[in-house]
Amino acid sequence: MVQDGEPQRHAKELRTPLVATNRCGFSYHHFQEGGTCIVAEDGRVVAKANEEGREEMIFVELEQLKRQ
Numbered sequence: 001m002v003q004d005g006e007p008q009r010h011a012k013e014l015r016t017p018l019v020a021t022n023r024c025g026f027s028y029h030h031f032q033e034g035g036t037c038i039v040a041e042d043g044r045v046v047a048k049a050n051e052e053g054r055e056e057m058i059f060v061e062l063e064q065l066k067r068q
Contacts, residue, residue, distance in 0.1 A: 012041075046060050
């Protein structure tokens with residue numbers, strides 16, 4: 001998800017923080033890799049979950065989401 005740059009591009013265009021979510025594990029008979037990420041308003045990825053299909057919680061401080 002992060003590799004294609006879409007979440008970062010959208011956050012910059014909209015000038016707002018963004019959370020791009022993705023399922024992980026098996027869902028509807030398909031393996032979902034995960035890879036949820038939190039992007040700051042300037043396009044920086046400030047937190048990213050694994051892409052191995054394991055459940056994971058990610059957190060950020062609100063200050064991390066502001067433009068630097």
